[in-house]
Amino acid sequence: MKAILALADGRVFYGKALGTPGEVTGEVVFNTSMTGYQEILTDPSYAGEIVTMTYPLIGNYGINLEDVESVRPHLRGFVVKEASDFPSNWRSKMSLDAYLKENGIVGIQGIDTRALVRHIRDKGAQTGIISSVDLDPQSLVEKARQAPSIVGRDLVREVTCSQPYDWQEGAWDIESGYRGAVGPAKYKVVAYDFGIKRNILRNLVASGCEVKVVPADTPAEEVLAMNPDGVFLSNGPGDPEPITYAQENIRKILGKKPIFGICLGHQLLSIALGGKTYKLKFGHRGGNQPVRRGDGHDVEITSQNHGFAVDADSIKDIGVVSHINLNDNTVEGLEHKTLPAFSVQYHPEASPGPHDARYLFERFTAMMDKEKARKA
Numbered sequence: 001m002k003a004i005l006a007l008a009d010g011r012v013f014y015g016k017a018l019g020t021p022g023e024v025t026g027e028v029v030f031n032t033s034m035t036g037y038q039e040i041l042t043d044p045s046y047a048g049e050i051v052t053m054t055y056p057l058i059g060n061y062g063i064n065l066e067d068v069e070s071v072r073p074h075l076r077g078f079v080v081k082e083a084s085d086f087p088s089n090w091r092s093k094m095s096l097d098a099y100l101k102e103n104g105i106v107g108i109q110g111i112d113t114r115a116l117v118r119h120i121r122d123k124g125a126q127t128g129i130i131s132s133v134d135l136d137p138q139s140l141v142e143k144a145r146q147a148p149s150i151v152g153r154d155l156v157r158e159v160t161c162s163q164p165y166d167w168q169e170g171a172w173d174i175e176s177g178y179r180g181a182v183g184p185a186k187y188k189v190v191a192y193d194f195g196i197k198r199n200i201l202r203n204l205v206a207s208g209c210e211v212k213v214v215p216a217d218t219p220a221e222e223v224l225a226m227n228p229d230g231v232f233l234s235n236g237p238g239d240p241e242p243i244t245y246a247q248e249n250i251r252k253i254l255g256k257k258p259i260f261g262i263c264l265g266h267q268l269l270s271i272a273l274g275g276k277t278y279k280l281k282f283g284h285r286g287g288n289q290p291v292r293r294g295d296g297h298d299v300e301i302t303s304q305n306h307g308f309a310v311d312a313d314s315i316k317d318i319g320v321v322s323h324i325n326l327n328d329n330t331v332e333g334l335e336h337k338t339l340p341a342f343s344v345q346y347h348p349e350a351s352p353g354p355h356d357a358r359y360l361f362e363r364f365t366a367m368m369d370k371e372k373a374r375k376a
């Protein structure tokens with residue numbers, strides 16, 4: 001079945017339908033990871049986005065039931081050069097195409113993804129449309145132009161949980177799968193779910209935390225009444241600016257409990273501190289983003305997925321920029337100058353991606369230890 005990907009600026013790509021036939025609009029972005037497509041599909045941060053994989057063959061190890069970051073795929077559409085019809089892996093349960101169909105995700109394959117990515121890098125990420133039901137390029141470009149932009153929209157409400165819940169799953173092991181906690185929990189953590197990835201929760205459990213996940217709009221008073229040792233701010237989709245309720249809650253928790261934020265959580269913490277965010281030209285999405293730690297020569301290779309960033313100047317009076325992206329010198333981490341609060345723009349839980357930054361979970365537990373000792 002034929003399919004078309006059309007961009008709002010008029011560029012059109014002709015390919016074949018992948019997954020569910022239909023039509024979707026979203027912000028067209030690209031991810032340079034060579035593997036990890038299951039984690040990418042199920043990362044709620046991709047809500048509202050049409051994700052293009054730059055690696056040319058996707059789906060070759062199939063779909064298993066374990067490598068998921070949430071219950072279902074959240075991205076709007078999926079673009080690949082070639083989807084493998086012959087997955088091969090001991091854990092594989094179905095093909096990529098079957099999984100996309102089962103979850104109602106519209107995709108396209110067989111287009112020149114290199115040309116698409118060069119176009120996005122030159123012109124910037126923009127709204128696009130995938131369709132296998134309307135094959136008129138002009139009509140599709142027009143629909144892409146009419147579709148809502150990702151800027152200024154609250155996408156968090158679409159992905160956050162509706163009720164609080166406890167999380168118990170820990171790290172994965174090749175022999176036994178996901179394990180529970182390794183010993184009795186030392187820390188009580190409340191995690192704000194702005195679109196949380198499961199591997200963050202697993203890392204918290206593996207670091208000795210008992211975790212309660214709460215909906216994105218849970219009032220700070222309720223969180224403080226649970227008397228946690230620390231509060232975690234999760235990743236999530238879209239523009240951080242319109243998520244004002246979260247910024248207000250963070251302001252109320254700041255200084256009362258240690259805070260650790262990842263990605264959207266980092267952006268929300270920065271805004272809560274008086275900082276500003278802006279939209280990057282085409283974002284950072286992939287598993288090999290180089291990040292410099294501190295002022296020295298320590299470099300981490302990191303997993304990233306973000307289209308917005310924190311303006312360095314806007315936070316210089318309240319925070320120290322702890323990490324910098326070496327590709328474009330953008331802010332990748334922030335530490336409050338006086339209060340126990342820090343955050344990173346990238347993904348230390350590394351799902352998918354390298355594990356260089358796992359130490360940040362220990363930094364959080366060390367911060368909670370210090371606070372406990374100070375209050376004892």
Ligand SMILES: NC(=O)CC[C@H](N)C(=O)O
Pocket residue numbers: 045234235236237238239240262263264265305306307308309
């Ligand atoms: N992974 C994330 O949390 C992404 C944060 C935000 N939605 C951005 O695109 O910048």
